[in-house]
Amino acid sequence: MITLSPEVQAAMDAKKPVVALESTIITHGMPYPQNLETARRVEEELRTAGAVPATIAVLEGRIHVGLTDEQLERLAQAKNVAKLSRADLAACLASGGTGATTVAATMIAAHRAGIDVFATGGIGGVHKGAEESFDISADLQELAQTPVTVVAAGAKAILDLPKTLEVLETLGVPVIAVGQDQLPAFWSRNSGMKAPLRIDTAKGIALAHKMRRDLDLPGGQLVTNPIPEADEIAAETLAPIIARATEDATKHGITGKAVTPYLLQRIFELTEGRSLRANIALVLNNARLAAGIAQELGRLS
Ligand code: PSU
Ligand code: MN
DSSP states (O other), X not given: OEEEOHHHHHHHXXXXXXXXXXXXXXXXXXXXXXXXXXXXXXXXXXXXTTOEEEEEEEETXXXXXXXXXXXXXXXXXXXXXXXXXXXXXXXXXXXXOOEEEOHHHHHHHHHHHTOOEEEOSOBOOBXXXXXXXXXXXXXXXXXXXXXXXXEEXXXXXXXOHHHHHHHHHHTTOOEEESSSSBOOBTTBSOOSSBOSEEOOSHHHHHHHHHHHHHTTOOSOEEEEOOOOGGGOOOHHHHXXXXXXXXXXXXXXXXXXXXHHHHHHHHHHHHTTTHHHHHHHHHHHHHHHHHHHHHHHHHHHO
């Protein structure tokens, strides 16, 4: 049920570093054509940094690990693509369907393909108002059970960050900040909260990944890499915009899977595109770090 692209297959055979990439960020996280441009740039960034990119999606009933440029382009332009998380993956494959993989589903596919490192922008988490809505992303459970190191820029301020951290702690997921004590908050470098762990080098993160494996611990690691200073948007600037977007979501009765894509689109509109530019910069930054971790892991095993 898994098809590796020739580039990914060759890299796996030669034990070269490979980094997984998700596809929901392409179909639901960014508008066309910036989504396509970004997907291509992230792949290039990984190659330049010495790793092979493996963008993951489900196409006509098969999991593809590594997409051709044509497949990438079709996905980026497609409308109403399914958003596949752990719950949806098997049913989509069984029906021969097509869909984009979230962090959770990408981790599952990457692990099955033998890939240990995955770069993205932001993960799903506990939404604001979760005490009423119970909206907690399946990404958190996945990090608890699938042994992939996920490099993100922290969790978005559209989420309830303290609750997200509490759930990750309960689930035994290491949350590691890179180069600073603070947990980064996606568009902003600082969240006002200290990260549970700090490791400043790709080598140190790779060692921690290997140590978990040697201990037979299930689950992965969440590496939170702060957005480059030049691209960040101050938390104070964003707070009222996020509040407005969240109110709009409630007003329009947006629930379930539609919540995250709705908020991202609304914040893009309300910041006149600035949120998207920051998003692109942080994904590229995460790809560079992920390539380093994959290289170090390769040296360790
Ligand atoms: N957060 C982002 N950008 C994204 C997503 C989250 O900053 O594109 C996507 C990811 O694919 C993530 C998913 O896995 O949304 C989480 O959705 P949910 O909250 O419905 O689990
Ligand atoms: Mn949700």
